[in-house]
């Protein structure tokens with residue numbers, strides 16, 4: 297009963313019968329398509345063409361559509377091809393596909409040079425938009441903070457503490473581990489190269505200044521952009537996708553106040569703490585390597601460190617932390633709220649949250665460097 | 674093929690499903706016969722979706738056996754499983770369309786995987802499926818986020834029917850459709866059952882669907898099937914929930 301499908305031609309005078317037999321179903325679709333394409337060439341060969349489907353043992357949408365496709369291409373001018381021998385079972389299916397209009401041609405966007413140039417142009421033009429969005433968000437966050445200051449009861453303490461736990465407390469192990477290792481590496485490299493000049497001890501100066509002023513905060517900020525910035529974007533983005541943010545709005549809540557402010561505040565508090573811990577871990581790691589590898593005993597290390605650095609170095613480092621946190625938070629929230637309906641868009645915005653976050657952190661660091669140099673700190 | 678007709682297409686025996694300590698299904702038995710449209714009802718939260726997901730194999734069970742097309746999905750190998758999956762279609766309660774693909778790509782997704790057919794045929798079949806579920810051809814190039822709730826349901830149905838399956842699981846297919854659309858939908862399910870010999874496992878709260886589309890009705894309560902039979906059996910039942918369901922204000926409105 298489940299024979300392979302066939303389409304036989306039987307000519308009688310000026311009539312042509314195409315007899316379809318076997319199973320006309322999706323599993324045989326490639327073979328069916330070939331047969332139908334062959335038979336389509338018969339269009340116009342005879343004034344009377346009919347397609348006999350009485351011997352078809354099984355028919356599904358694929359088969360029914362191919363028969364309908366054949367009927368349409370055999371219909372030319374006044375000679376209309378007929379479908380004959382349709383059993384009652386299948387007639388409603390064939391009727392169903394008969395109602396389908398000829399398919400519109402679907403154009404697929406091919407990749408062209410002009411298209412690529414256009415994309416580059418749009419991306420460049422979009423840059424100014426990025427900056428405006430960030431400033432917008434900064435304004436909205438400041439306005440929300442103002443409202444919270446006026447009505448302290450609307451401040452979301454639970455949410456802030458929750459996010460503080462996520463971005464600060466849970467980040468401590470990985471931040472400490474990585475900065476510790478970086479401290480070790482800086483010290484090792486320093487000793488290795490300074491030893492040639494007999495200047496081993498200067499590694500302490502280098503380590504202290506580098507870690508406190510730059511590496512500590514910059515490295516931690518980059519790690520936090522990857523760790524928490526991406527999390528913020530993904531959270532806000534998926535809430536946007538499921539209309540949760542619209543729901544908040546209709547209930548009279550300000551999403552900035554409810555969602556963005558606690559996250560921003562948590563980040564602004566967390567980054568200085570993490571930067572401090574990171575700097576300490578890096579100094580500890582550097583000290584350890586200086587002792588074990590460079591033979592600088594801890595007492596000498598601490599004495600030298602006291603001479604080499606001043607409180608200024610520490611302040612320069614730690615002052616940058618909250619600003620960088622704000623930049624990371626704002627970028628992450630802007631990207632999160634820009635997510636459109638699809639999973640792909642969520643992925644794109646999460647990626648660009650991290651990329652832009654790191655980029656702006658480095659830009660800010662440069663701006664700070666110029667500033668501190670000009671005030672002589 | 675003859676003996677298979679007698680066999681149930683889905684055979685569920687003594688399955689128990691629990692989440693943590695809450696037992697949702699408790700020793701449930703159910704047969705779905707080939708070619709029938711089974712309406713599945715029960716109060717919200719009774720476990721209808723959980724049962725559907727258990728049969729499909731998305732929720733793991735604590736005890737019991739499930740056979741679909743005579744294949745026990747627990748002891749089957751990958752190729753047997755894929756063979757079964759090729760023969761069923763699933764419409765999830767929330768639609769579950771792929772959000773980063775267009776409607777056309779969503780419907781063609783299973784075709785690409787299982788059939789080796791030309792792009793032209795896939796496009797044409799996609800249009801046919803869209804027309805069948807009552808959508809305009811323009812919808813094909815839209816993304817799921819650009820569709821209304823009812824349109825999502827229809828596209829999800831078109832995707833479930835993409836491979837012309839023998840068995841479809843529909844989780845509340847008519848919720849979110851306008852009454853005319855829901856009526857057309859019931860009509861469509863009937864047509865497909867007649868023409869393709871489709872077996873339908875339909876979870877629904879829609880009394881109209883139960884009256885017009887379903888051959889048999891099963892009722893879930895307390896983790897078990899509390900009643901199964903024709904609509905007349907249901908109406909005659911003395912079970913308090915069934916009495917309320919089929920003789921309540923809404924039921925009277927539908928019947929009158």
Ligand SMILES: Nc1ncnc2c1ncn2[C@@H]1O[C@H](COP(=O)(O)OP(=O)(O)OP(=O)(O)O)[C@@H](O)[C@H]1O
Nearest residue numbers: 692693697715716717718719720721722723724766
């Ligand atoms: N993943 C899960 N974890 C814990 N509990 C669950 C899970 N999925 C479902 N449940 C519980 O199982 C019960 C049955 O849920 P189910 O979704 O099957 O209800 P339903 O009968 O489909 O209801 P409705 O008609 O509203 O769709 C509910 O009490 C639900 O809370």
Ligand SMILES: [Mg+2]
Nearest residue numbers: 721722766844
């Ligand atoms: Mg459900």
